[in-house]
Every structure is written in C-alpha cells, then in structure tokens.
Amino acid sequence: MNTVKKQKNKANVLRQRYAAIKSSDPELYYLIRCEQKRQSDTLELIPSENIVSKAVLEAMGSVLTNKYSEGYPGARYYGGNECIDKIETLAIERAKKLFDVPYANVQPYSGSPANFAVCLAICNPGDTIMGLHLFDGGHLTHGWKKSVTGKLYNSIPYHVKENGEIDFTSLRNLITKHKPRLIWVGATAYTKAFPFKKIAKIADEVGAYLVADIAHIAGLVISGVHESPSPYAHVITTTTHKTLRGPRGGMIMVTDKGARKDPELANKINAAIIPGSQGGPHNHITAGIAVALKEADTPAFRKYGKKVVKNAQALASELIKRGLSLVGDCTENHLILVKVGKGRGPIVEIALDLAGITVNKNTIPNEPSTPFYPSGIRLGTPSVTTRGMGVTEMKKIGKWIAQIVNLVRDEKLPPGKSAKEKFLKNLKTKLETDTEIKQVRRQVKELCQKFPIRETFI
Ligand code: DSN
Numbered sequence: 001m002n003t004v005k006k007q008k009n010k011a012n013v014l015r016q017r018y019a020a021i022k023s024s025d026p027e028l029y030y031l032i033r034c035e036q037k038r039q040s041d042t043l044e045l046i047p048s049e050n051i052v053s054k055a056v057l058e059a060m061g062s063v064l065t066n067k068y069s070e071g072y073p074g075a076r077y078y079g080g081n082e083c084i085d086k087i088e089t090l091a092i093e094r095a096k097k098l099f100d101v102p103y104a105n106v107q108p109y110s111g112s113p114a115n116f117a118v119c120l121a122i123c124n125p126g127d128t129i130m131g132l133h134l135f136d137g138g139h140l141t142h143g144w145k146k147s148v149t150g151k152l153y154n155s156i157p158y159h160v161k162e163n164g165e166i167d168f169t170s171l172r173n174l175i176t177k178h179k180p181r182l183i184w185v186g187a188t189a190y191t192k193a194f195p196f197k198k199i200a201k202i203a204d205e206v207g208a209y210l211v212a213d214i215a216h217i218a219g220l221v222i223s224g225v226h227e228s229p230s231p232y233a234h235v236i237t238t239t240t241h242k243t244l245r246g247p248r249g250g251m252i253m254v255t256d257k258g259a260r261k262d263p264e265l266a267n268k269i270n271a272a273i274i275p276g277s278q279g280g281p282h283n284h285i286t287a288g289i290a291v292a293l294k295e296a297d298t299p300a301f302r303k304y305g306k307k308v309v310k311n312a313q314a315l316a317s318e319l320i321k322r323g324l325s326l327v328g329d330c331t332e333n334h335l336i337l338v339k340v341g342k343g344r345g346p347i348v349e350i351a352l353d354l355a356g357i358t359v360n361k362n363t364i365p366n367e368p369s370t371p372f373y374p375s376g377i378r379l380g381t382p383s384v385t386t387r388g389m390g391v392t393e394m395k396k397i398g399k400w401i402a403q404i405v406n407l408v409r410d411e412k413l414p415p416g417k418s419a420k421e422k423f424l425k426n427l428k429t430k431l432e433t434d435t436e437i438k439q440v441r442r443q444v445k446e447l448c449q450k451f452p453i454r455e456t457f458i
Pocket residue numbers: 048111139188
C-alpha cells in the first residue's frame with residue numbers, strides 16, 4: 001500500500017472505532033480526536049506515560065464494565081460472576097508468574113489506593129512509616145504530609161544526596177532511631193537503581209516491613225534491566241500503566257519473604273482493599289491488566305524494556321553533550337531529571353510543550369524553589385520507545401530540547417504568585433509565535449509521522 005492509501009486506511013479505522021460516539025456525542029468525539037491528534041503529533045516524554053496496545057484498549061472498552069463483583073474470585077457478594085472470576089484469576093496468575101511472587105491483588109484502582117491499602121493492612125494509625133521525601137522524588141502516598149498516609153501515620157521522610165542517590169547514612173540513622181513499622185522504597189523521580197538489598201538489610205534489623213513501590217520500573221524489572229525487589233521486600237506495589245504498558249490500574253503483591261513474616265499478610269491486604277478502602281473492582285481494567293501482563297511476558301517486551309533504558313541513556317548523553325546539567329549526571333533507568341535553574345521548570349515546560357515535546361516540571365534534590373515552581377524538568381523514554389524510536393532519534397530529541405532550553409535561558413519568573421501566573425501566561429502567548437519554536441515543532445511532527453502510533457499500539 002502506498003503512503004496516501006495507508007493514511008486513508010488508518011483514518012477509516014479510527015473513524016469506525018469511534019463511530020458510535022461520533023453519532024451520539026459529536027462534542028466528545030471531537031475532543032477525543034483532538035487528544036488523539038495531540039498524541040500522534042507530539043513527543044511524549046513524561047516518564048510515567050505510555051501507549052497501550054489495541055488489545056488492552058479493547059479489554060478496557062469491553063462489556064466487563066457492566067458487572068459488579070465486590071469480593072474475590074469464588075467469594076463474591078453478588079451473583080453472575082463466573083466469567084469475572086476466571087478473568088481476575090487469569091490476571092492474578094500472570095502477575096504471580098511475572099513478578100515471582102506467591103500472591104497478587106489486581107483490584108487497586110491505581111497506585112495511590114494500592115499504597116494506602118498496604119498502609120491499612122500493615123499499620124495502625126499513629127505508627128511510624130518512612131518514605132523518600134516528595135521533593136527528592138518520592139511519592140505523595142509514601143507519607144507526604146498532605147496525603148492521608150502522612151496524616152494517619154507518623155511519617156518520617158528520608159532524602160537523596162546532591163548526586164541524586166538515596167542518602168544511605170542518614171537513612172540508616174533514621175531507621176535505627178525511629179524503628180518504623182513500614183519503609184517505602186520507590187519513587188516518581190529517581191534516576192538511579194533502587195538499592196533494595198541494602199535497605200532490606202536495615203529494615204530487617206529493626207523488624208520493619210519493606211514495601212517496594214515499583215510503579216515506574218515494573219516493565220524494567222520484567223525486562224531484567226532493573227533488579228527485582230521480590231527477594232528483599234515483603235510487599236510490592238505497582239501501577240500498571242507506566243513502563244508496564246497496561247491500562248490505568250494498580251496491583252499489590254506479597255513476596256515469599258512477606259508471607260513468611262506474616263502468613264496472614266495477603267488476607268490483610270485483601271481486606272484492606274475491600275471492604276477497607278474500595279468497592280467493586282473495575283473488571284474491564286482487570287481484563288486490560290491481564291492482557292498487558294501477557295504482552296509483558298514475551299521476548300519482544302523484554303527487548304522493549306532494555307531499549308527504554310538504552311534510549312534514556314542516549315538522550316541523557318546528548319543533553320550533557322549540549323551543556324545541560326542532569327541530576328546524578330546520567331540515568332540508570334528510563335527517567336532523566338534536568339536542572340534548569342531556580343524556579344524555572346514551568347518556563348521550560350511551557351516552551352517545550354509549544355515545540356511539541358511534552359515533559360513535566362519537577363523538583364530536584366535540595367530544591368531551592370517550590371513544587372509549583374520547581375527547578376527541574378523530568379523526561380523519560382517509555383512512550384517514544386513504544387513508537388519504535390531509537391538512539392538516532394534520541395540524539396535529535398536531545399538537540400531540540402537543548403535548543404529550546406537555550407532559547408528561554410533569560411526568562412525569569414517574577415516574585416509573587418499572581419505575578420508568576422501572569423508572567424507564564426504572557427510567556428506562552430509570546431512563544432506561540434516564536435519562529436524557532438515553530439521550526440522545532442515542524443521537525444517534531446515530521447519525526448512523529450515517521451514513527452506513527454501504530455494500530456497495534458492504539
Ligand atoms: N503521577 C505519577 C508520575 O507521574 O510519576 C506518580 O503517581
């Protein structure tokens with residue numbers, strides 16, 4: 001088929017897919033198509049995002065959404081669950097095999113409810129928990145003061161050093177001093193390999209539960225490019241939509257080590273999900289998780305995971321070569337943190353967005369500003385790698401990012417919240433017509449067209 005025919009064919013397939021919405025709700029149809037176009041024509045570098053397969057999409061759009069199934073396979077509160085039981089069991093068995101664990105719960109609505117349920121299962125209100133500080137790349141649900149996990153429990157955060165690595169000496173002292181009930185290891189913005197074994201040793205010394213939140217690196221663990229926490233942690237949580245490339249959902253797993261520490265742990269986690277914190281599971285998502293886990297248990301997926309890291313390292317090298325400064329000077333996973341100057345993250349995020357490169361502003365170690373106006377941007381390669389891009393493309397992307405960062409190097413936020421908001425709004429208007437930005441956007445679009453979001457992936 002020639003290119004024009006191929007494009008027409010693709011357009012027809014897309015039209016058919018949303019035909020019902022188009023006729024019943026044209027307004028929404030238009031918005032879905034807008035988002036579809038945005039995803040097609042831009043480079044998605046937010047490291048927690050990815051592109052699911054058509055099979056995952058089909059599972060999510062299936063009739064399974066019609067069913068209520070409170071409870072677990074074989075023990076539901078409602079009738080009519082004979083098919084759902086089999087679907088959930090399939091997802092559970094696939095998770096157990098892939099992550100080498102004896103127990104998995106696939107019902108958490110996402111990562112945050114999964115993490116809260118683990119706290120409910122293991123801790124009593126007032127117990128001490130420890131997690132990486134939010135500004136150092138930790139997650140809200142690892143005890144941040146505004147999260148329920150920071151309100152209900154006595155949360156003691158630990159930190160990273162200037163080079164982005166967990167400050168191990170300080171962590172050891174904190175653990176010895178506070179003897180936490182639960183320690184989180186995991187992050188949303190950490191560019192090094194997690195030292196599961198090292199942290200487990202100290203956690204074991206004080207009898208703490210070690211919970212590995214592998215939301216960001218689940219796909220890398222499966223691919224063998226990040227060590228598995230399974231031998232070291234008692235519990236593992238993950239989202240299913242990041243490097244794992246599944247639907248938006250969550251999972252909680254108990255390891256052999258966890259089951260030895262408390263043979264009732266799996267039951268406690270089940271109870272913490274329902275009735276503890278959730279209602280009926282989202283069966284269409286459970287099916288999507290089952291599909292994603294099957295896709296992940298293939299040589300092709302493992303190759304993908306390796307390529308994600310290789311691409312991230314190539315992108316990091318290109319950024320450094322072009323004078324940008326990275327937290328930790330490199331990456332050991334799928335994620336890169338670029339230091340862009342005090343409070344300047346939002347400026348760079350806006351400029352890159354206009355150039356068709358989607359990233360998010362992010363805090364950096366020892367953040368000199370605030371989380372709303374942080375001093376870094378966070379990039380990752382899961383999505384562009386799914387599109388088939390490789391090292392050659394990472395070099396181009398690195399060049400464009402450096403060009404845009406350089407373009408806005410003299411822009412500085414004024415003091416005061418409303419002045420900052422006004423400044424960013426005006427900056428966006430000004431940059432919308434910038435010739436250099438428009439030129440990069442054109443080049444980005446051309447690259448995206450060479451690596452389309454294929455039928456197999458959307
Ligand atoms: N929002 C996720 C991320 O971007 O890493 C964490 O929950």
